[in-house]
Amino acid sequence: MNDIVLNARGVSKRFGGLLANNNLNIQLQTGKLHALLGPNGAGKSTCINLLSGDLPVSGGRIELYGKDITQLSNTQRSKLGIGRSYQRTNIMMNFTVFENVRLAAQSRKPEAWKILSSVSNNTKIIDKVSACVARAGLESKIDRLASALSHGEQRQLEIAMVLATDAKVLLLDEPLAGMGAQESACMVELLIQLKQDHAILLVEHDMDAVFAVADEITVMVNGEVLESGCPNTIKQSEKVKVAYLGEEEDNA
Structure with missing residues (x-):
């Protein structure tokens, strides 16, 4: 350990x-x-x-x-x-919490080049995103735009994105x-x-x-x-x- x-x-x-x-x-x-x-x-x-x-x-x-x-x-x-966060929040403000974390999760898949494709039928990605969002304490904000989050919530989102990369x-x-x-x-x-x-x-x-x-x-x-x-x-x-x-x- x-x-x-x-x-x-x-x-x-x-x-x-x-x-x-x-x-x-x-x-x-x-x-x-x-x-x-x-x-x-x-x-x-x-x-x-x-x-x-x-x-x-x-x-x-x-x-x-x-x-x-x-x-x-x-x-x-x-x-x-190895995952990291930055002094300045590094998220996409016009995307939802789910979309931000989904993109981070997809970046680790062999088909990462399809990063803008739909994940509506990809239960593994959806489950992973949901788990990372919940762990970061943003489960109730998963469909909210990143720009509508408080500063603290945006920092939590950044950590959820790092977690989605399997760091x-x-x-x-x-x-x-x-x-x-x-x-x-x-x-x-x-x-x-x-x-x-x-x-x-x-x-x-x-x-x-x-x-x-x-x-x-x-x-x-x-x-x-x-x-x-x-x-x-x-x-x-x-x-x-x-x-x-x-x-x-x-x-x-």
Whole structure:
């Protein structure tokens, strides 16, 4: 259950003279949520982009179930089971919830080129879409246009779409951004549920949410790991308090 699914070792990314990620080591396991924290510009989104294949690495190695995927594209990694969300919602606003998730589900089928064809007689696709929508908490909104959903519901829809691709690794980039208290609580409950059978990396600024769901936390500063450990270790770390939480060291 807790074997390593995604293993990033010594991963680095250089943009000209800027070292955005430097020698990062991240391990993701099914049944656990690993949170990635740090101030703006720390390199968190760059890390997700490297793991998803949206950016090529400058150094290091990334393995999925022990297989080297370092040179694979984002599309190839997605087909192997790596799904991700983005800081900006990536959905089709003029399509219904069902249609958005249906297109994601069909992208994994051999006949994906027929993506605009009718699925009225494809019970497997319909059942899969319904299950993903329900798991994301949108069952009552399945026929509603994405544009008519609240911000929080749109984020839930994006997760439903990722689930429809059969992803086993979820790379979630600030899924709670812009949410109110009630929407955040719903997303936290969804994350707790999803980590039971997924390996999750979560980038998030909502500290209360992170400490409510994370099993392990890595804190980044200036592209490097400052501290990594269980939530209690991070809470008690003087380095984290100074560099990220904004607290002064007690020199008394």
